[in-house]
Amino acid sequence: MIARRRLHLAACLAVAAATGAAEPPAPQQVAAAAARKVVKIHGAGGVRGLEAYQSGILVSPDGRVVTAMSTVLDSDEIDCVLDDGRRFRATLVGVDPRRELAVLALDAADLPCFTLGDDGHAAVGTRVLALSNLFGVAVGDERVSVQRGVIAAVVPLEARRGAAEAPYTGDVYVLDCTTNNPGSPGGALVDTRGRLVGMLGKELRATTSGIWLNYALPAGEIARGVEAVLTGATEPVVGRPVPFDPRLLGIVLVPDLLDRTPPFVESVVADSPADRAGVRADDLVIAVGPRSVTTRAALELAVGAVAPGDPVRLAIVRAGAVVECDVGPRPRDAAKP
Amino acid sequence: MIRERSAGRRGGLAQRSGAAWRAAAVAVTWCAAAAGGGDVDPAVLEAEAARVAAVRRGSAAAVSIFAGDAGGGSGVLLTRDGYAATNFHVVQPAGPAMKCGLSDGRLYDAVLVGLDPTGDLALVRLLGRDDFPCAEMADSDSVEVGDFCFAAGNPFLLATDLQPSISAGIVSGVHRYQFPAGTILEYTDCLQVDAAINPGNSGGGLFDATGRLIGVNGRASFEKRGRVNVGAGYAISTNQVRNFLGCLKGGRICDHATLGATVSTSAEGRVVVDDILESSDAWRRGLRYDDEIVSLAGRPVRTVNAFKNVLGTLPAGWQVPLVYRRDGRPHEILVRLAGIHPAARLAEIVTAGAGEGEPPHAAAEPVRPPLPDAIRAVYEPRPGFANHHFNAVERDRVGAAIAAFASGLPRGPWVLAGRLDGGDEYRVELSDTVASIDLPTGTSMVAVDDALDRDPVPAGSGGLLAALVLWRRLVIEGPVAVGGTSYWGTAPRDPAALRDGAAIELVDVLETAAAGVEARFAVDVAGRVVAIDLWTSPDADPCEVRFAWPRGRAASGWPARMVVRRGGEPFGTFLIDPAADGGAP
Numbered sequence A: 001m002i003a004r005r006r007l008h009l010a011a012c013l014a015v016a017a018a019t020g021a022a023e024p025p026a027p028q029q030v031a032a033a034a035a036r037k038v039v040k041i042h043g044a045g046g047v048r049g050l051e052a053y054q055s056g057i058l059v060s061p062d063g064r065v066v067t068a069m070s071t072v073l074d075s076d077e078i079d080c081v082l083d084d085g086r087r088f089r090a091t092l093v094g095v096d097p098r099r100e101l102a103v104l105a106l107d108a109a110d111l112p113c114f115t116l117g118d119d120g121h122a123a124v125g126t127r128v129l130a131l132s133n134l135f136g137v138a139v140g141d142e143r144v145s146v147q148r149g150v151i152a153a154v155v156p157l158e159a160r161r162g163a164a165e166a167p168y169t170g171d172v173y174v175l176d177c178t179t180n181n182p183g184s185p186g187g188a189l190v191d192t193r194g195r196l197v198g199m200l201g202k203e204l205r206a207t208t209s210g211i212w213l214n215y216a217l218p219a220g221e222i223a224r225g226v227e228a229v230l231t232g233a234t235e236p237v238v239g240r241p242v243p244f245d246p247r248l249l250g251i252v253l254v255p256d257l258l259d260r261t262p263p264f265v266e267s268v269v270a271d272s273p274a275d276r277a278g279v280r281a282d283d284l285v286i287a288v289g290p291r292s293v294t295t296r297a298a299l300e301l302a303v304g305a306v307a308p309g310d311p312v313r314l315a316i317v318r319a320g321a322v323v324e325c326d327v328g329p330r331p332r333d334a335a336k337p
Numbered sequence B: 001m002i003r004e005r006s007a008g009r010r011g012g013l014a015q016r017s018g019a020a021w022r023a024a025a026v027a028v029t030w031c032a033a034a035a036g037g038g039d040v041d042p043a044v045l046e047a048e049a050a051r052v053a054a055v056r057r058g059s060a061a062a063v064s065i066f067a068g069d070a071g072g073g074s075g076v077l078l079t080r081d082g083y084a085a086t087n088f089h090v091v092q093p094a095g096p097a098m099k100c101g102l103s104d105g106r107l108y109d110a111v112l113v114g115l116d117p118t119g120d121l122a123l124v125r126l127l128g129r130d131d132f133p134c135a136e137m138a139d140s141d142s143v144e145v146g147d148f149c150f151a152a153g154n155p156f157l158l159a160t161d162l163q164p165s166i167s168a169g170i171v172s173g174v175h176r177y178q179f180p181a182g183t184i185l186e187y188t189d190c191l192q193v194d195a196a197i198n199p200g201n202s203g204g205g206l207f208d209a210t211g212r213l214i215g216v217n218g219r220a221s222f223e224k225r226g227r228v229n230v231g232a233g234y235a236i237s238t239n240q241v242r243n244f245l246g247c248l249k250g251g252r253i254c255d256h257a258t259l260g261a262t263v264s265t266s267a268e269g270r271v272v273v274d275d276i277l278e279s280s281d282a283w284r285r286g287l288r289y290d291d292e293i294v295s296l297a298g299r300p301v302r303t304v305n306a307f308k309n310v311l312g313t314l315p316a317g318w319q320v321p322l323v324y325r326r327d328g329r330p331h332e333i334l335v336r337l338a339g340i341h342p343a344a345r346l347a348e349i350v351t352a353g354a355g356e357g358e359p360p361h362a363a364a365e366p367v368r369p370p371l372p373d374a375i376r377a378v379y380e381p382r383p384g385f386a387n388h389h390f391n392a393v394e395r396d397r398v399g400a401a402i403a404a405f406a407s408g409l410p411r412g413p414w415v416l417a418g419r420l421d422g423g424d425e426y427r428v429e430l431s432d433t434v435a436s437i438d439l440p441t442g443t444s445m446v447a448v449d450d451a452l453d454r455d456p457v458p459a460g461s462g463g464l465l466a467a468l469v470l471w472r473r474l475v476i477e478g479p480v481a482v483g484g485t486s487y488w489g490t491a492p493r494d495p496a497a498l499r500d501g502a503a504i505e506l507v508d509v510l511e512t513a514a515a516g517v518e519a520r521f522a523v524d525v526a527g528r529v530v531a532i533d534l535w536t537s538p539d540a541d542p543c544e545v546r547f548a549w550p551r552g553r554a555a556s557g558w559p560a561r562m563v564v565r566r567g568g569e570p571f572g573t574f575l576i577d578p579a580a581d582g583g584a585p
Helices: A002-019 A027-035 A219-231 A273-277 A296-304 B013-024 B026-036 B042-061 B238-249 B304-312 B343-352 B388-406 B464-477 B495-500
Strands: A038-042 A053-058 A064-068 A078-081 A087-096 A101-106 A127-132 A145-156 A159-161 A171-175 A188-191 A196-200 A215-218 A251-253 A265-268 A284-288 A311-318 A321-329 B062-066 B072-077 B083-086 B097-101 B107-116 B121-126 B148-153 B165-178 B187-193 B205-207 B213-220 B233-237 B261-265 B271-276 B292-296 B319-326 B329-336 B414-420 B425-430 B434-439 B442-447 B485-492 B506-514 B517-523 B529-535 B543-548 B561-566 B569-576
Touching: A027 A127, A027 A145, A027 A188, A038 A064, A053 A196, A064 A196, A064 A219, A078 A101, A087 A219, A101 A219, A127 A171, A127 A196, A171 A196, A196 A219, A215 A219, A273 A321, A284 A296, B042 B062, B042 B148, B042 B165, B042 B205, B062 B083, B062 B148, B072 B148, B072 B213, B097 B121, B107 B238, B121 B238, B148 B187, B148 B213, B165 B304, B187 B213, B187 B238, B187 B304, B213 B238, B233 B238, B238 B485, B238 B506, B261 B304, B271 B304, B292 B304, B319 B485, B319 B495, B329 B495, B388 B464, B388 B485, B388 B506, B388 B517, B425 B464, B434 B464, B442 B464, B464 B506, B464 B517, B464 B529, B464 B543, B485 B495
Parallel strands: none
Antiparallel strands: A038 A053, A038 A078, A053 A064, A064 A101, A078 A087, A087 A101, A127 A145, A127 A188, A145 A171, A145 B165, A171 A215, A188 A196, A196 A215, A251 A265, A284 A311, A311 A321, B062 B072, B062 B097, B072 B083, B083 B121, B097 B107, B107 B121, B148 B165, B148 B205, B165 B187, B187 B233, B205 B213, B213 B233, B261 B271, B271 B292, B292 B319, B319 B329, B414 B425, B414 B569, B425 B434, B434 B442, B485 B506, B506 B517, B517 B529, B529 B543, B543 B561, B561 B569
16 A cells, blocks of 8 residues: 555656646646645543644644644643644744744754745635644544645635634634534645645634634745744733723714823713713723723723623712712723724 | 555645635636626636536435424435445434435435444444445545535435535544533544534535535534534544444444443653453453553554554454553554444443434334334344344345355365475364364364364364364355354454555455354455464453465365464464365365
8 A cells, every 4th residue: 555655656756747747737746745734632621622733733843733722732731743644742932922823942953844824815815724633533644634725815814713702813714614613623724736825823713703713824924934933022911902982872972182181071972871870071990890990092902901791890980089980891802983 | 345444535735735725716706807897817717617516416415304394304325335424413313214305306214224223333234226326435543624525415405305414614623522511422532613513404514615525413512502603613524433333234323332440640741551351352451550552553652642543443342453651662462352332232322312302202112013024125124233134135245245255166175285384294183074184283173063162172272273173164064054153243364464554455254153152254256265263262362263265266176274362372383385275176
């Protein structure tokens, strides 16, 4: 069997050489070649619905692996299993929290690997293969799973895991194949010539619809993420709330004319949530929930930090006394009108 | 039944490579052509036409199964006389009768034939025609990751118009192992596809780019989104189906094989025996704790999954080669595989279901309408069988082949004589009342009566004379007259040949329990008995007789050679002189 496959491979190479570069190689060849550059990662997990496995991408011959940052890596014992069954203990080099990407190192040499650095976006309609160890179905020298699909859209990621917003909000490839499965994060997305196009992302739901997203982080972002990890230039993720316009609650603040305009209420829209909660003109807002606010901008950010649907509780100074007003649930839309 | 394992199926690589991607681009290109009015690349049209033809072939063989309140599913026709494969978990709730729709728009009565609960496989037979369209079974071991594939079936039981739904994709993985989670249905050595496999697709065919059958769809990873496709479906490989087809056609409830030993991965990554039953054939043949398994049935074993994969494709009772390594030295043995389940447990599973899917709605036995006359004529319940009617059909088919070949053999006493391979002479005489064998070590004799197990002679053979007596009776009287004879299924003609991964030739096997002994007779398509295994006691090693027949297709005659073994040790090789027999043809 093995001998036959080798012969077959030799024949393929011969045909490829004869026909030149115009013809893309057969999908079987692309899948086989790409699968050698994908690793099966085993780490922490296995309890409470958290899988102890995911996928990773080899990006250097000396064993650098890019994968998705996840609880699987919360372990001193992270193992990477190559396509040929070789098992390596991996060292966590670092993480890029914004892209939720991690870099691992294996003590190895002469490994097959993808080339990073293609910064261009793949176009919508690009046919792709997704390679990952979905459902952990492949063990040892068994090959990772290969799915086919098309890049259906290139859009900014708006997704969440549970209640937590995904920190990465840049462009991702939305795929028309079902890649959102346990074990898939960190898998490779390749084009018809086997070039790395992206990395399969973590299991996320779209913020607006709640639907599981099938998406991949573009190759350019992978390259920048790896660069950031290796140079120590990763950007920390703070809550990064998006400013929320209080007019959506019926509160019109005084015009933002100064650097530190205090959050005085100019007027209240009649019959708005704020009106019903008892907010009045000339009130000074001093806190949103537990956060004290001293400027108009801080108030917009503090309301933005309240999860949609959660109550917005304001502490107000009115005529020398502190008044509390519960303005009701925060609307979903955080955009400035 | 010859299995072509290494047949070159890669017709035209260049064509495969380009066409595969181009075919995927057909829709896009068509849109572009329509918009721009330009010409379509003829290669694209060709690829499209090839795909349409393949889907047409697959659709013709696709069966939509409807079982009333018990639900339904899919199936795929394997033979022109109407045998169709489906899943055990599809037919188990349906009972012996179901309605099957084909893409010709007609509904056919179908009857349950055989069940393989462990492998989630079942065989049904559609009635009313002898010219059904059927699928050509491909060698599933030559399927590669990345191959185009499509499923034809009845997802969500949508095919009320009897037209199968087609879902296309690629092969995502081969030789996958799916452990039996909360059920006994074990998917071993299966194909994984990203073609949408939804509830109702169960039992339907998975086809390759030319419309040949490569698997029977049966399971999907449904965990995450409720019971819909998640991009990972699993199909039972056609090579596994082929191994069980004989047993299924015999109306049996088939069992899968166990080695009687479990394996685990050692610290060095070797697959080693970590437990073994001393009652197993493997133990008797010399396998011990910590032995490294190198290959099983001719397939290399490098992981525990690979071991389970190979084992899962094998029916209980087969003899297969096993290579193990001890102290750096390889050893090769032939092991006889036992069944996983006691017969009573299998019967229980068949009644209760395998535990997959939703629990039954009613606690009581569902009330089934009386069987239609067409079904009653071909359905015979009997303990241990899914449908004994078909066992009689297969038994009589093999019986007819034996009778045709035996027509030239003497009805009176048989004399087999010649030399042993050491040069000494021997002589065997078999008659209706007495049998004897002269060997250099002495003469043995048995009376042909109801107690052939009394004295298994010659000593050390395990009952050679009894085996030859039953052979003569089977050939002269036929399987029905011998009594207690049933169709067992199929088995490799030469198990040792599996070692090289060469073509597997399956032969029919009859099973006889008569005169205090049990015996299995392997019979080739020409009606010649090629092997006999005879047990005088169920716990002892059987006497193994292997006949080599002269080359060519003589209509009758004697074997050229008889090799006798017991317990892995040779007893003797008998060269048969065709002129020695008193009444030879």
